Amino acid sequence: MSLSQLAESLRETALAGIREASSPCLFLSASDLHSRAVTRHAPCSGSCEEAWSAALALLEEALGGKEPVILRADWVVHQERVSWARAQKAVRAERRNYFRWGISFGEDWSQPLTEQELNGHAVLYSGGDDPKGRFHEKNAEALCRRRFGRGLPSLRPEDGVLLFTVKGAFCEKGGPVRLLRERGFGAGLREHEADASTLRACIASGASWLARNCGADGRFHYGSFPCFGRDIPTYNTLRHISSTWAMLDAWRLSREKALLEAVERSLACLLRDFARTVRLPGGEEAVFFEDIESGELKLGSSGVALLLFSAYTKLVHPLRYVPLMKAVARGILHMQSGEGGFVHVLNRDLSVKDPFRIVYYDGEAVFGLLRLYDLTRDAAYLEAAERAFGHFLRKDYWKNHDHWLSYSVNELTRWKPEARYFEFGIRNFEGYLPFVLKRETAYPTLLELMMAADLLLRRMDAMPEMSGLLARVDRAAFDEALEHRAAHLLNSFFWPETAMFFKEPGRIAGSFFTRHHAFRTRIDDVEHFVSGLLACLEHRRGWTPNRLSVRLLTPAKAAKQGR
Numbered sequence: 126m127s128l129s130q131l132a133e134s135l136r137e138t139a140l141a142g143i144r145e146a147s148s149p150c151l152f153l154s155a156s157d158l159h160s161r162a163v164t165r166h167a168p169c170s171g172s173c174e175e176a177w178s179a180a181l182a183l184l185e186e187a188l189g190g191k192e193p194v195i196l197r198a199d200w201v202v203h204q205e206r207v208s209w210a211r212a213q214k215a216v217r218a219e220r221r222n223y224f225r226w227g228i229s230f231g232e233d234w235s236q237p238l239t240e241q242e243l244n245g246h247a248v249l250y251s252g253g254d255d256p257k258g259r260f261h262e263k264n265a266e267a268l269c270r271r272r273f274g275r276g277l278p279s280l281r282p283e284d285g286v287l288l289f290t291v292k293g294a295f296c297e298k299g300g301p302v303r304l305l306r307e308r309g310f311g312a313g314l315r316e317h318e319a320d321a322s323t324l325r326a327c328i329a330s331g332a333s334w335l336a337r338n339c340g341a342d343g344r345f346h347y348g349s350f351p352c353f354g355r356d357i358p359t360y361n362t363l364r365h366i367s368s369t370w371a372m373l374d375a376w377r378l379s380r381e382k383a384l385l386e387a388v389e390r391s392l393a394c395l396l397r398d399f400a401r402t403v404r405l406p407g408g409e410e411a412v413f414f415e416d417i418e419s420g421e422l423k424l425g426s427s428g429v430a431l432l433l434f435s436a437y438t439k440l441v442h443p444l445r446y447v448p449l450m451k452a453v454a455r456g457i458l459h460m461q462s463g464e465g466g467f468v469h470v471l472n473r474d475l476s477v478k479d480p481f482r483i484v485y486y487d488g489e490a491v492f493g494l495l496r497l498y499d500l501t502r503d504a505a506y507l508e509a510a511e512r513a514f515g516h517f518l519r520k521d522y523w524k525n526h527d528h529w530l531s532y533s534v535n536e537l538t539r540w541k542p543e544a545r546y547f548e549f550g551i552r553n554f555e556g557y558l559p560f561v562l563k564r565e566t567a568y569p570t571l572l573e574l575m576m577a578a579d580l581l582l583r584r585m586d587a588m589p590e591m592s593g594l595l596a597r598v599d600r601a602a603f604d605e606a607l608e609h610r611a612a613h614l615l616n617s618f619f620w621p622e623t624a625m626f627f628k629e630p631g632r633i634a635g636s637f638f639t640r641h642h643a644f645r646t647r648i649d650d651v652e653h654f655v656s657g658l659l660a661c662l663e664h665r666r667g668w669t670p671n672r673l674s675v676r677l678l679t680p681a682k683a684a685k686q687g688r
Contacts, residue, residue, distance in 0.1 A: 128155060128188060131196035131296055132181055138294045138302050139198035143173040148200040150234045153180045155193035156625035158634060163187045164242055168234040195621055199239055199293035202307060206232060210282035216258045221250045222640045223565060224258050225312050229287035230278050239291060241313055245626030247352040250643050295622045310616045319612040324662040327618050330635035331655040332375030335368055335648060336387035343394025348647030354628040357647060362399045362416045363426040364649040370433040371652035374659055377440055403475060411456035412449060421478060422471040425486035427457050431493030435500055450497055457490050458509055465516030488529025495536040510537055523552040528570040531577035547594055550581045555598060561606040566641055567617035572657035575607040579664060611661045614654055
């Protein structure tokens with residue numbers, strides 16, 4: 126489909142928007158989803174038809190004959206004149222990459238950059254550990270030279286610039302015209318709802334991205350910073366395991382052949398490259414999973430491995446990994462003290478490297494043991510989980526508001542429906558609801574926390590003896606926080622209309638990003654989004670397993686580029 130054909134589809138929608146807003150400037154952006162979008166603009170000083178023709182001519186010249194598969198139009202709907210000093214202060218006042226305005230240097234619309242262009246070139250992020258936004262002059266200079274053929278203008282603090290917001294629309298090859306949101310966390314994204322069909326498509330798309338990034342040897346391409354296509358050079362065994370579990374969970378929904386094939390490759394890699402059989406002091410053999418960079422044996426890796434293998438046992442093969450799971454469980458029990466707490470990290474020789482590292486490991490270990498108990502009914506695993514929760518109760522672990530603890534206490538109450546465990550589960554979220562509702566970052570594990578808590582509350586609904594505990598839960602506030610968090614996660618999905626502004630759109634389209642980490646896309650980020658949204662979909666009680674098509678979310682050409 127040529128640029129002219131896309132433009133013909135989009136033209137009337139864009140012109141109507143320009144007229145309605147009395148817009149001073151129009152932007153057109155196009156991409157083949159192999160390379161970063163090309164953007165051109167035209168001031169609307171005359172008629173909107175003239176602005177459209179001018180911007181389209183500039184874009185056609187810049188593309189040099191390349192045929193795009195997506196065309197996006199944005200028109201300015203609000204502008205504010207501020208000093209350059211105030212503009213920089215406004216960027217600084219926001220979390221990094223959360224400044225949601227475009228900037229026009231000067232007031233004649235000769236050098237305007239949309240928010241999407243600024244984000245795609247890391248102009249609003251200074252790097253390092255600075256949590257706040259900062260205008261990155263070096264990246265802005267490079268962007269201006271690419272965009273305008275000249276550098277960033279020299280600005281004094283008192284010089285005026287324009288901050289602006291846009292509305293827009295886009296169309297893809299073979300797809301309909303879609304409107305773009307102007308405001309909120311979803312600004313610049315298509316109009317969408319967190320309904321069952323959207324959740325299904327985003328889950329399938331994220332899981333497909335994980336599968337495409339699982340290589341022939343079973344190792345994942347770990348992730349990248351997409352502004353400049355920089356690969357993340359590290360690797361993490363625990364995240365390898367948890368990402369495989371997320372793929373398997375998504376396969377339960379879709380039964381896509383490519384997903385299960387990726388799971389099998391990843392499992393083969395896990396057992397070949399990371400599994401270590403170690404003889405314990407008592408003479409028994411245990412299996413741990415070694416981190417390839419540090420040589421560490423992490424409690425969390427063992428816990429999530431039990432989740433992965435127990436899911437595989439239920440869904441795919443009932444016998445293949447049962448002996449292995451028991452050996453993994455022996456390693457977890459070796460790391461548990463008589464009081465119930467766990468040592469978190471061992472060296473290869475089983476000496477203690479780190480008594481405590483992160484609370485996640487505790488919940489992962491208990492959840493894994495309980496899933497193994499579900500398969501084997503070996504009382505040792507349930508007893509270990511209860512000892513652990515005795516420790517958690519004594520130490521007020523609910524103050525961590527951790528999603529793994531939410532998962533594990535929900536699982537424990539299936540077998541031990543005791544008030545103290547239900548109360549722990551409630552305390553794990555009840556004082557946290559305002560944070561869940563208002564947190565601006567996507568924070569996908571918050572949705573996992575809420576979904577596990579929802580299962581807990583549903584079980585309590587059927588237990589009259591728990592009515593007193595249930596009465597303290599504000600269910601309206603709980604449901605509001607849950608639904609908001611699910612919808613908010615979709616604002617961190619790499620829809621094509623967002624991915625097109627980054628260096629290699631095909632590598633990231635259809636995945637999820639972490640905005641405040643330079644739009645990082647990493648396997649564990651994606652797996653948490655997939656797991657949380659899948660739990661939310663099941664919460665809706667409206668899905669049935671079937672094969673899914675996500676052509677609009679991950680175009681075929683983009684899929685071929687994924688690694």
